[in-house]
Amino acid sequence: MKRYITALVFGLMNIVMIVGCSSDDKGSDEPVKPEILAPVAIEKTNSTKIYVHYMPWFETNESSADKKWGYHWTMANKNPNTIGANNRREIASYYYPLIGPYHSGDKDVIENHLLLMKYSGIDGVLIDWYGTYDVNDYRMVKENTEQLIAVLDKVGLEYAIVYEDRVTTNVVNAGKAISVTSAAKTDLAYLEKNCFNNANYIKVNGKPLLLNFGPIVLQTPAEWTNVFNTLTTKPTFLTLWGESSDAGANASGEYAWVYKDNSYLTNYYTNTKPKLGVAMGSAYPGFKDFYAEGGGGAAIGWTIDHNNGATLDETLALAKNANLNYLQLITWNDFGEGTMFEPTVEFGYTYIEKVKAFAGVKNTESVFPEISKMYNLRVEKKGNADVQKKLDQAFNYFVSMQPAKAKQLINEIK
Missing domain, CATH: 3.20.20.80 (Glycosidases)
Structure with a gap:
């Protein structure tokens, strides 16, 4: 009988240990779950x-x-x-x-x-x-x-x-x-x-x-x-x-x-x-x-x-x-x-x-249009689970102050 030990998350890595699997086990076709990334504060110079x-x-x-x-x-x-x-x-x-x-x-x-x-x-x-x-x-x-x-x-x-x-x-x-x-x-x-x-x-x-x-x-x-x-x-x-x-x-x-x-x-x-x-x-x-x-x-x-x-x-x-x-x-x-x-x-x-x-936001990169595009994709692709998971990942990149990765992911979605 198969036994699965699943979803042990350490930092940014998802490690899945599978014990006693038969040699013909093809695994799951489920889309990879987005990394859960902790929010990072934006850097700015104004203390107000x-x-x-x-x-x-x-x-x-x-x-x-x-x-x-x-x-x-x-x-x-x-x-x-x-x-x-x-x-x-x-x-x-x-x-x-x-x-x-x-x-x-x-x-x-x-x-x-x-x-x-x-x-x-x-x-x-x-x-x-x-x-x-x-x-x-x-x-x-x-x-x-x-x-x-x-x-x-x-x-x-x-x-x-x-x-x-x-x-x-x-x-x-x-x-x-x-x-x-x-x-x-x-x-x-x-x-x-x-x-x-x-x-x-x-x-x-x-x-x-x-x-x-x-x-x-x-x-x-x-x-x-x-x-x-x-x-x-x-x-x-x-x-x-x-x-x-x-x-x-x-x-x-x-x-x-x-x-x-x-x-x-x-x-x-x-x-x-x-x-x-x-x-x-x-x-x-x-x-x-x-x-x-x-x-x-x-x-x-x-x-x-x-x-x-x-x-x-x-x-x-x-x-x-x-x-x-x-x-x-x-x-x-x-x-x-x-x-x-x-x-x-x-x-x-x-x-x-x-x-x-x-x-005085230090990151002067323009991200506002991509955030709007992300919303439009959420609406247009509402029934597409794979796209929604990619957008979840983009969200996690945004909140962890990795906007370049978020923008790349968003712009790859057709």
């Missing part, structure tokens, strides 16, 4: 920690239970099933993702996004998060977030959560919690149990980083004290700029955002930053919301022109002069507000190339 605000809220007609496109592609009046000029779907944005509209929980999309981030010198992702309750699309956002987190460690990127306390009112109104503080306690208890202790969860001053988009509902220090009292470790808690008084002593500092024009950033760096225990700056390429045209509510009322990349150049220059420890890029993929760093048909890789330069 660069994070990017990320929206995990996108849904397609293939991913949703009701076979409908999610609100963030449609708003009230756009139909992505309508395909117009240049083979583009109709979406609720003035801008179009280079890989097309997508489902945030799609592992191929996540792979694409995280590899682009890694090679642009981004250290981690700040995930916009709606909590744990099954209200509106919050469960979908939670599940997509979990899919994202599962890949972050494989790529070698950190993450933290940006909690939207505005959701607590809807949770109470849906009868899911007895109070807004009760809802927030449940959400943060989940984070403490499932995220805060992760090795790649961002720590600031030795404690897990937690951002809040607001506060919007929990607007008194007593409420936040009540919420945090149930946690074993109180997080390093940052509110939106100008909002830390709502949390009182619970707030460790504030983070900048995007508003009207760049003078607000200048004011933050000059007048607010010196007073904060922890200050996180911001950089953005522009702002142009689609709410009025998409029937998604009133327009924000102001825009910041992208100005062929000049707006991003200026906000990055302000960040550099401010000597920041932490910078948040706003945003990776808020297409509804037009603040995307994610490559688009309109801007290509311009914005992440600028981030790469700001970060």
Whole structure:
């Protein structure tokens, strides 16, 4: 009887010992499994920690239970099933993702996004998060977030959560919690149990980083004290700029955002930053919301022109002069507000190339087109197991900082 001792992995070598095989054993026709390679940090000269605000809220007609496109592609009046000029779907944005509209929980999309981030010198992702309750699309956002987190460690990127306390009112109104503080306690208890202790969860001053988009509902220090009292470790808690008084002593500092024009950033760096225990700056390429045209509510009322990349150049220059420890890029993929760093048909890789330069990435080799090609091959060759294994190998080469090997493998696939 044959006995097989299989898959003993030492470093980069796969050694398979086969004992008692008959002489006519032909072995297996299975494709060789990709080498599992540990992620290697990208080398860069800028010591500022660069994070990017990320929206995990996108849904397609293939991913949703009701076979409908999610609100963030449609708003009230756009139909992505309508395909117009240049083979583009109709979406609720003035801008179009280079890989097309997508489902945030799609592992191929996540792979694409995280590899682009890694090679642009981004250290981690700040995930916009709606909590744990099954209200509106919050469960979908939670599940997509979990899919994202599962890949972050494989790529070698950190993450933290940006909690939207505005959701607590809807949770109470849906009868899911007895109070807004009760809802927030449940959400943060989940984070403490499932995220805060992760090795790649961002720590600031030795404690897990937690951002809040607001506060919007929990607007008194007593409420936040009540919420945090149930946690074993109180997080390093940052509110939106100008909002830390709502949390009182619970707030460790504030983070900048995007508003009207760049003078607000200048004011933050000059007048607010010196007073904060922890200050996180911001950089953005522009702002142009689609709410009025998409029937998604009133327009924000102001825009910041992208100005062929000049707006991003200026906000990055302000960040550099401010000597920041932490910078948040706003945003990776808020297409509804037009603040995307994610490559688009309109801007290509311009914005992440600028981030790469700001970060001082030492490896100046161009890899962004191949990362996009890898995504396209994932989609085109979805049923081809052999090609998918080769792409898995290319992914492992990318994360271990062997881009030349990854590119060669990708370009060999027909």
